[in-house]
Amino acid sequence: MVKCCSAIGCASRCLPNSKLKGLTFHVFPTDENIKRKWVLAMKRLDVNAAGIWEPKKGDVLCSRHFKKTDFDRSAPNIKLKPGVIPSIFDPPSHLQEHSYSVMDSPKKLKHKLDHVISELEDTKKSLRNVLDREKRFQKSLRKTIRELKDECLISQETANRLEAFCWECCQESIERDYIS
Numbered sequence: 288m289v290k291c292c293s294a295i296g297c298a299s300r301c302l303p304n305s306k307l308k309g310l311t312f313h314v315f316p317t318d319e320n321i322k323r324k325w326v327l328a329m330k331r332l333d334v335n336a337a338g339i340w341e342p343k344k345g346d347v348l349c350s351r352h353f354k355k356t357d358f359d360r361s362a363p364n365i366k367l368k369p370g371v372i373p374s375i376f377d378p379p380s381h382l383q384e385h386s387y388s389v390m391d392s393p394k395k396l397k398h399k400l401d402h403v404i405s406e407l408e409d410t411k412k413s414l415r416n417v418l419d420r421e422k423r424f425q426k427s428l429r430k431t432i433r434e435l436k437d438e439c440l441i442s443q444e445t446a447n448r449l450e451a452f453c454w455e456c457c458q459e460s461i462e463r464d465y466i467s
């Protein structure tokens with residue numbers, strides 16, 4: 288099976304003539320700390336797991352994602368120097384605004400998340416206030432209908448219809464404006 292570079296938007300494939308073209312492929316480090324740095328440098332999310340992508344055994348990065356100074360060329364086989372981190376990633380423009388690639392630092396993402404949570408809390412408070420106002424309105428309307436009925440200004444049947452109509456309207460209004 289042909290190995291492909293794991294970087295987002297990279298089309299490099301490990302073919303028999305890749306080395307002749309100066310393209311080498313490198314498995315992810317076994318050292319968990321360095322491997323984590325590689326993954327974070329890639330800024331790649333796992334959309335299925337809703338988290339940062341984790342390399343599987345056999346996943347590789349091509350030499351295009353490393354600086355020339357990251358390589359040890361003294362031996363016959365080109366190798367990466369110990370501890371180097373890939374640093375050259377240019378996601379394609381059509382992916383730059385999508386969730387497939389993390390473009391912000393964890394600190395910025397945390398700030399954005401905090402902002403969204405704050406907006407959500409404000410929206411919840413606003414919804415509670417609206418629902419409380421709606422309950423007060425219903426109570427006031429029922430009281431008015433009862434007073435009209437008690438003073439014989441409307442019949443019992445009309446009072447029942449008005450209550451039913453007001454209840455339906457209030458429920459439809461809540462569902463339309465605040466739940467949908």
